Amino acid sequence: MSKTTAKLMQGNEACTIGALAAGLEFYGGYPITPSTEIAEICAEELPKVGGKFIQMEDEIGSIAACIGASLAGKKAMTATSGPGFSLMQECIGYAALTEVPIVIINVQRMGPSTGMPTSLGQGDLMQARWGTHGDHPVIALAPGNVKECFELTLRAFDLAETYRVPVIVLSDEVIGHMREKVVLPDPSEIHPLRRAAPATRAGYKPYAADPDGGVPLMAPFGEGYRWHVTGLFHDESGKPTNKGEIADTLLRRLARKVDKNADILADCFSESLDDCDVAVISFGSSAMSALSAVRRARAEGVKAGMLRLRTVWPFPEAIVDKVASRVKRVIVPEMNLGQLALEVERVVGCRAPVTRIGKVNGELFHPDEIYASIMENK
Amino acid sequence: MRVEFRLSGSGGQGLLLAGIVLAEAAILEDKNAVQTQSYGPEARGGSSKAEVVICDCDIDYPKATDPDFLLALTTEAYRSYAKGMKKGLIIVDSSVVLDPENKTRTIALPILQTATDVVGKKVVANIVALGVLGGISGIVAPANLEAAVKNRVPKGTEDLNLKALRAGLELASHAKVQE
Incomplete structure (x- = not known):
């Protein structure tokens, strides 16, 4: 096929x-x-x-x-x-x-x-x-x-x-x-990533990595590498530890793996965003209704723009920050009572008002619901 | 131009499959098509709705906003959706009890009866309905509807379903709008 x-x-x-x-x-x-x-x-x-x-x-x-x-x-x-x-x-x-x-x-x-x-x-x-x-x-x-x-x-x-x-x-x-x-x-x-095994089995340290967000090589179990896996905090060999210093280093490294690569991970779809006064920020199916509303407002001469997050975590702060620095208003439609809005508000701060449109009746937004919000105080 | 279909009836009538086949026929014709659905938790007997949006353009919003064609196979579905119709055409099974107050253009056709009497199986009423929708809307060529039916119906039932499709197209060719 x-x-x-x-x-x-x-x-x-x-x-x-x-x-x-x-x-x-x-x-x-x-x-x-x-x-x-x-x-x-x-x-x-x-x-x-x-x-x-x-x-x-x-x-x-x-x-x-x-x-x-x-x-x-x-x-x-x-x-x-x-x-x-x-x-x-x-x-x-x-x-x-x-x-x-x-x-x-x-x-x-x-x-x-x-x-x-x-x-x-x-x-x-x-x-x-x-x-x-x-x-x-x-x-x-x-x-x-x-x-x-x-x-x-x-x-x-x-x-x-x-x-x-x-x-x-x-x-x-x-x-x-x-x-x-x-x-x-x-x-x-399509060329998917293949996991590379560590070169030597002797002295394999499954959790030895650069403390600044390094990612250790992962050996497949059952092929002669000795390592220990535990949900307890652990040292480089994987053995449990209660030492605060080791725990601190490990948890900071884990967080840094994602944080330091936030720019690589950030991924959004945008339309009519560069010159917009009103930015609609959404994700998933809500964003389909939002895009329809933005296009209708644009066709009527209203400077509306769409930002749809494809990566939601880590939250694409830099991209939202750039939008926030320019627009007069932000609208956040989502099928909940304001979870994405919390993050958007955190980044936008007091630079622009953020309008929350939360919906929890199980039915996808009609574009008119978002269009009406765009047209208010436009 | 964006054309919207809403196919409504009772769970188990196969309207979801009819929607899928309509969308696939549109794609065979190089159009864009999106099919969505909503249904209750019951596998049979609850309310069931499939929507198909067909357009030469990019489709941003996937659901029907103001359907051009509403199909209702049960009185319950008719009562739920006929009232909201503005510009479109309502197509109902002849068994549906119509609301005399509703002024929307409506066609009543013996879809369920055709499946039983002409095709010989009640279960293919969905494909008879598909033939009716395809014939009245003229949105896709009958050949593409046939190809899509063959792609999507269970193996071994192709002939039966093609017979149902043709019976639906035949019904559509004699349909008269009740103003």
């Missing part, structure tokens, strides 16, 4: 094809609406390429299995939605501290709790950053259309390997279930 021709594809399907293109070898998961198609396709496709699909007993087991597979040298992924994402939080912290690359796709639905399983929500934005306890590095990418489901899942694997962090693909019910026309690159054009 040629992938260079236009195809009608669903967001969840595109995530899965992106993962397979990245070299996915292991999927451990527990099906949950609206992410289930990802598990279904992995169950069908992974055995064909020598990979493994396991349906675990729950989401805790699912992410733990992925961590195990990744330690053994495999590219591993799980997919879930809010309730399952909550259960995965502890192991996200474990993966962050033990520096095990994994990819987690969270197709957000309306929460909290079981919420409205078949309805849209974007209420897991802060949870993706701060859901597990303790300071920890994490990267989260938010696709805004079906093609980006493919592209960002592919990127998520590369970033997980590069920085040895859990990477979250923060999709949502509309993006995940929507079908649209996409043209994907030919597999021969």
Whole structure:
């Protein structure tokens, strides 16, 4: 089947094809609406390429299995939605501290709790950053259309390997279930990152790295490298420690892995932003409604512009800062009660008023709702 | 030009598949198409809605805002969505109880009955409906609808579904708008 021709594809399907293109070898998961198609396709496709699909007993087991597979040298992924994402939080912290690359796709639905399983929500934005306890590095990418489901899942694997962090693909019910026309690159054009093993087994120190955000080389378990993996703070050999100095150095290094590369990680879509008076900042499916509203306002001569975040964590401060330095007003539409707005307000400060448009009824914004806000005090 | 379709009925009637096939037929014709859906937690019997937006342009907003065509296979779906129609055309199954107060252009066709009596299987009512929508809107060539049906229906049911599509197109060719 040629992938260079236009195809009608669903967001969840595109995530899965992106993962397979990245070299996915292991999927451990527990099906949950609206992410289930990802598990279904992995169950069908992974055995064909020598990979493994396991349906675990729950989401805790699912992410733990992925961590195990990744330690053994495999590219591993799980997919879930809010309730399952909550259960995965502890192991996200474990993966962050033990520096095990994994990819987690969270197709957000309306929460909290079981919420409205078949309805849209974007209420897991802060949870993706701060859901597990303790300071920890994490990267989260938010696709805004079906093609980006493919592209960002592919990127998520590369970033997980590069920085040895859990990477979250923060999709949502509309993006995940929507079908649209996409043209994907030919597999021969894709060159996913391969994990390089340390040269020597003797004296291997799994956590020896430059304290300024260095990333140690990762050896596959079971191939003769001796190392110890623990969720306790540990020294360069991986052995547990309670020494404050070592803990301090380790946690600062982990945070720096992401922080010092914020510019490389930052990724946004923008339209009509350079000369705009009113900037609309959003992510995921909300941004589709927002873009429609911005285009309508532009057509009517209003200087509106769109900034859609494709990387949500680390928060692309430099890009938002640049927008904030110029505009008269910022509008933040999102399918929650103001989580992205908190970050935007932090960066914008008192330079421009920030209008929050939060929606929590499970139904995607109508463009008119955002258009009306653009036209107020324009 | 942006053309919006809303296909509504009861869960299990296959309207999602009909929406997917319509979107795929549009893509075969080199148009842009986006298909979205909303459904309740029930697998069968709850409300079900599929939307398809077709355009030669870039589609930013994926949902129908003011549908050009509303298909309603049940009275419940008709009651939910007919009121909001401004410029479009409503196509209902003949079994749907119409609201005499609703002044929107409406066509009633025996879609469910055609599936049972003409095609021979009630389950292909969705593809009969697709034929009706394709025929009345004229948005895609029948050949592309046929190709998309063949791509998307379960293996072994192609002939049955093509028969259903043709029965729908036939219904559409005799359709009269009730003003």
